[in-house]
Amino acid sequence: MNAIEIKHLSKSFRGMYAVNDLNMTVPVGSIYGFIGENGSGKSTTEKLICGHLVPDAGEIKLFGRDYKDAGVRVRVGALIENAGCFPGSSIYQNLMMQAINLGIENRDEEIKRVLKIVRMQDNANIKFKSCSLGMKQRIGIAMALLGEPALLILDEPINGLDTDGMKIMRDILVDITKSYGCTVLISSHILGELEKIATHYGIIRQGKMIMELSAKEMESRARVFTSLKTDDMKGALSKLKEKYDNVREEDGYLRVYDVDEVEEIVDYLYKKGYVVSEIRKNKIGLEEYYIELMSKKEK
Numbered sequence: 544m545n546a547i548e549i550k551h552l553s554k555s556f557r558g559m560y561a562v563n564d565l566n567m568t569v570p571v572g573s574i575y576g577f578i579g580e581n582g583s584g585k586s587t588t589e590k591l592i593c594g595h596l597v598p599d600a601g602e603i604k605l606f607g608r609d610y611k612d613a614g615v616r617v618r619v620g621a622l623i624e625n626a627g628c629f630p631g632s633s634i635y636q637n638l639m640m641q642a643i644n645l646g647i648e649n650r651d652e653e654i655k656r657v658l659k660i661v662r663m664q665d666n667a668n669i670k671f672k673s674c675s676l677g678m679k680q681r682i683g684i685a686m687a688l689l690g691e692p693a694l695l696i697l698d699e700p701i702n703g704l705d706t707d708g709m710k711i712m713r714d715i716l717v718d719i720t721k722s723y724g725c726t727v728l729i730s731s732h733i734l735g736e737l738e739k740i741a742t743h744y745g746i747i748r749q750g751k752m753i754m755e756l757s758a759k760e761m762e763s764r765a766r767v768f769t770s771l772k773t774d775d776m777k778g779a780l781s782k783l784k785e786k787y788d789n790v791r792e793e794d795g796y797l798r799v800y801d802v803d804e805v806e807e808i809v810d811y812l813y814k815k816g817y818v819v820s821e822i823r824k825n826k827i828g829l830e831e832y833y834i835e836l837m838s839k840k841e842k
């Protein structure tokens with residue numbers, strides 16, 4: 544089953560599409576990295592899912608049901624923009640007010656549960672205004688976790704955090720899915736931030752979903768290749784294809800994928816009568832792959 548299934552979703556502001564015929568599929572239990580540059584439509588999509596905005600067109604299903612269905616709405620927790628906390632009140636008091644709003648019964652117990660998840664059980668009495676950015680982000684997540692949502696929607700929660708803050712945030716997100724079985728949709732304009740934790744990716748550009756893929760598929764595109772030149776590129780290409788599964792010509796070089804031994808390739812070509820004039824071993828990282836993707840899909 545899918546936690547989120549969106550078909551042909553559109554939303555415009557003053558005649559400009561922020562979200563344009565977008566499709567999205569978020570499997571239950573996934574950490575879905577929703578990646579796109581600033582202004583590509585991530586927040587708008589999330590606000591539409593949360594019912595904060597009304598779509599122009601399209602269909603949104605959450606756990607197989609229409610997103611407006613009250614029974615399904617209560618299963619969604621979200622942190623979009625800021626947590627809406629009272630600065631002069633303590634973390635505990637802020638969570639208590641939210642718990643009352645949500646009609647949660649065992650409030651004290653529930654607050655302790657969410658504070659533990661965000662690793663703030665020892666900070667409950669600190670005033671919100673005294674908290675660091677990283678702490679505020681975590682309080683926002685704690686707020687969104689009240690009532691044990693099955694789906695958590697987080698808008699750029701890693702944005703602006705330092706390295707330690709990012710690490711804690713990643714650990715928390717993995718915990719939420721692993722120990723509490725919650726599905727997490729998390730947006731970011733930096734792919735690398737989510738590289739270690741996302742199980743799925745959706746890449747949005749100018750309001751359109753240009754690609755959805757699993758982390759495994761993404762991994763397989765980020766891999767080792769050897770690029771080389773010879774005096775007879777065409778001939779060498781066909782010889783390489785006889786021996787190696789994945790060979791192609793790109794940017795004036797022959798690329799041989801997934802072969803560790805550069806010498807083996809040179810040796811093989813030499814025996815077939817081709818002299819290698821230039822050779823280099825490369826690795827495409829995820830970030831590079833993403834940048835390449837963003838620049839190539841220009842419409």
Ligand SMILES: Nc1ncnc2c1ncn2[C@@H]1O[C@H](COP(=O)(O)OP(=O)(O)O)[C@@H](O)[C@H]1O
Pocket residue numbers: 556557560561579580581582583584585586587588
């Ligand atoms: N309330 C609004 N009124 C007018 N334009 C908006 C509004 N919200 C978003 N936009 C525009 O929609 C586009 C997508 O914005 P947004 O969803 O915030 O992108 P992202 O979150 O990916 O940075 C941007 O061009 C933005 O200026």
Ligand SMILES: [Mg+2]
Pocket residue numbers: 582585586587698
């Ligand atoms: Mg945004």
